[in-house]
Amino acid sequence: MKEVMLDCYGEACPVPLVKSQNKIKELEVGDVLIVQIDHSCAMKNVPEWARKEGYNVEVEEVDDGEWEVIIEKTK
């Protein structure tokens, strides 16, 4: 059970999604990946991908135009 931060501030689409996809492969079941983004499109496509994969997902707006997508690798 570890928590991994992935800093994607300032990254444009599709980089946050590609990085998240790569990172989650390294994690084990039960680990949590927190993707920090400020790209408004990534705030939609990262959660969409993670939900489709069947992970638990939550999006938190941490500041104006900044979000954290919290993904729990469930399988």
Place this chain on the structure above:
Amino acid sequence: MAEQTSTASSRRSSANRKPKKNQIPLGFLTVAFIIIVALLLNIKSSNMAFFWLTGTAFGFILQKGRFCFTASMRDPYLTGGTSITRAVIIAFAITTLGFTAIKYGYAQAGLPIPGMSYVVPISIATLVGAFLFGIGMVIAGGCASGTLMRVGEGFIMNMIAFVFFIIGSLWGAHDFGWWKEWFISKGPSIFLPDVFGWMGAVIIQLMVLLILYVVAEQYEKKRGGAH
């Protein structure tokens, strides 16, 4: 979804964060600015005001929908997602119906059909141009409309892309004569109703869009399983 993920947010402490500023008043100011500009333009030309207002509508919708033509072409290959691709296909289908209705109306009335300047010659220049455009938009993180929209959202990167887009356009315009002489002038302009008739063209186009939609969805399902 909410009950499954309640643990996730409780982990995070947001104590050390500065309080969020409320930007809504600024949003209303921007809307007021848009309206004032429209009124000023309207004094000079209502056409100009119309272009301005439809532009703001397009920008607003693109931003609210996170609608990205770049993603519709890029994501199927890069990330395996096709939800934007399918939305673009829906937009194409609806707009095809609306456009054809307008065009057909003009044709029936014996008037010149509007929008025919968008039926352009097909040549190797079309493919080369589209190919270069495709590479550029993925690297720069947005096509023409996407770049404008992201300039409005405050992306410095897209502002740089915007400047170089203009330079590239000027360069392309400079070379346009050469391309025109060697390729474009030899290419045919094909308006589908001329080939298949009005009804035939619409039906064929909608069928193709429908097939693409189904293929996109099936492709996503297949690729999703591979992870």
Place this chain on the structure above:
Amino acid sequence: MEQKKEKFFDRMKSNEYYIRWGKNPFTYVTAAVLLSLFQIITLATTKSPWGVSGAFATWGAWIFEAFGGSVDKWYYFASPGAQATLEGGILNHPDSWRNFGVIFGALAATLLASGFKIKKIKSKKQIFAAAIGGLLMGYGARLSFGCNIGALYGGIASLSLSGWVFAIGMFAGAVVGSKLLVKYFMT
């Protein structure tokens, strides 16, 4: 007064309709339907579909002329229509106003959702990516009579075969662009 105003806008943040229409993004399909609606309105009123990148070449010409250059001999700007546009200036150019509109419409949407932030450059790679990508898009759009909006969306919806040819070329470009992005431009 100030205080009251603040409170009003803070209360608004929790309003159900604000959250639905002001804060949360539209679904892709909602946006698709709305874009179609405005495309159809645009064709019906202006007799031409929505175009974006054509105006960029004109802006380039204005800037070039501001630095003392001349585009009068260029085939692209040789037509009387193009010359009239160049002489009319940016304030009399409807397509330019529509492009400004896209920027301000997006800005309004972002601010109303209280989500505006200046996104700074993270690495030098991004500058190269933006510059190279911008140049390729600009050049490519001129060869194929437009961008995703004019040549692709406008072309296909206008029942022009050129739109479909553009789509094929662009898809191939997007695949190559994705490979380049992952290999060279991802930090």
